[in-house]
Amino acid sequence: xxxxxxxxxxxxxxxxxxxxxxxxxxxxxxxxxxMERRLLKAIMNxxxxxxxxxxxxxxxxxxxxxxxxxxxxxxxxxxVLMLSWFHGWLAGRQREFAAGRNSVSGRRYRMMNELPxxxxxxxxxxxxxxxx
Numbered sequence: 347x348x349x350x351x352x353x354x355x356x357x358x359x360x361x362x363x364x365x366x367x368x369x370x371x372x373x374x375x376x377x378x379x380x381m382e383r384r385l386l387k388a389i390m391n392x393x394x395x396x397x398x399x400x401x402x403x404x405x406x407x408x409x410x411x412x413x414x415x416x417x418x419x420x421x422x423x424x425x426v427l428m429l430s431w432f433h434g435w436l437a438g439r440q441r442e443f444a445a446g447r448n449s450v451s452g453r454r455y456r457m458m459n460e461l462p463x464x465x466x467x468x469x470x471x472x473x474x475x476x477x478x
Contacts, residue, residue, distance in 0.1 A: 347397045351466060353390035354429060357382060357436050358459035361443070362452045370446035382440045394433055401426070422472040429465045432458075 360382055368375040404410055411419055435458075442448050471477065 347393070349389055350393035350397050350429075350433075351462060353385055353393060354432060354436070354462040355459070357385055357390065357440070358455050358462075360385070361436075361439060361448075361450070361455040362459070364443055365448055365450065365455060366452040370448075375443075375446070379444050382443060386437060386440050390433065390436075394430065397426075398430075416476075417478045418472040418476045422469050425465045425468040425472070429462065432461050432465070 360378060364375070364378040364382070368378050413419075439448070439450060439455075442450075
């Protein structure tokens with residue numbers, strides 16, 4: 347989970363620099379494409395898969411969750427789904443950069459970079475505080 351979150355924080359930041367500083371076809375553009383691909387394929391994808399796998403195993407463990415009484419769990423799951431959507435959105439942007447046709451501004455990448463923070467805060471509050 348920590349590796350996945352690190353990637354969710356770092357990849358949009360790479361996209362900001364890529365969008366603002368590298369022209370398609372330049373050496374810097376090619377360097378960013380390699381960095382982004384490696385981060386996504388070698389770290390983020392396996393980390394997200396492991397996070398989902400271990401999370402589902404934990405949910406399937408008897409006595410871990412009282413399904414009728416744990417509303418916090420549904421909020422946490424919604425946040426995890428939002429982070430998974432964001433992961434997919436980032437993968438799509440990585441493919442666009444690799445093809446030399448980015449359509450998103452550096453400013454928008456900066457704004458989108460806040461989503462993992464919001465998701466992480468929701469998850470931590472739901473797990474630690476269990477407000478409902």
